[in-house]
Amino acid sequence: MTDPVKPAPARRPRKRVTNYGTGRTALLDAAVRVVARGGLRKLTYRAVAEEAGVTHGLVVHHFGSRDALIEEAVTHAIRSSLSTSTLGAGTGGPADFATGLAEMVEAGPELQAFQYELLLEARRRPELLAQLRGLYEEYFEASRRELDRILPGPVSPGMSRLVFAALEGLVLHQLVFGERATTDEALTELRGLLAGLAEERDGH
Incomplete structure (x- = not known):
């Protein structure tokens, strides 16, 4: 008598990621959205990567430090605001x-x-x-x-x-x-x- 075949565990649905773009401007736009929702304290590499639909490492590659990310996000927002x-x-x-x-x-x-x-x-x-x-x-x-x-x-x-x-x-x-x-x-x-x-x- 053989053992009953156990059903394979149900796969957890993968989180759908929307890719807004991988360039620096797209990442800065994602940073603006993160801060708009949760304040500056929520601005992290991981939060920006998730918002932009890219890897954590890509954000690190572009900015190098959280302070640099904050500074560039502020500059980007100022330029965008003045243009609009x-x-x-x-x-x-x-x-x-x-x-x-x-x-x-x-x-x-x-x-x-x-x-x-x-x-x-x-x-x-x-x-x-x-x-x-x-x-x-x-x-x-x-x-x-x-x-x-x-x-x-x-x-x-x-x-x-x-x-x-x-x-x-x-x-x-x-x-x-x-x-x-x-x-x-x-x-x-x-x-x-x-x-x-x-x-x-x-x-x-």
Whole structure:
């Protein structure tokens, strides 16, 4: 009498890996998504490799150290953010100010979340401040240039900071609450205020 044949153990299904690409830019995009979901403390070789669908060793090969990975991810995010910024995209009229802001948030929520995570992390890691300050100085300058096209007379640093703070707050709220219609409504009100201010200055 022969022993009964034991059924082969069921194979565990392999985890499906989505390969976003193996180049440095693809890995940096993966790093941005990791940080956007879990904060900077979750940024590891292994997390980036899993997100990008590549081997752990490939990430090590490209960056060499976690500090280098963080530094390059920050630089990459800054460049990407500046290239997608809606400041300066208008025609110089109040009605076109910050055109496409809500669409920008919808198209790249991970990039926006990454920046807010960095702002919070910079309170614990002062070495991040220099790069973040550089990014925001470019934002402030872009805001000032656009306001200069809309408002007669010089635009003070306080005015450009105030307007940019309004835009940044709208981005954050849309990112968290997803209320696109509220963003659009608030932008309409802001454009109306700028139009009124432009008329008031023209009258003087």
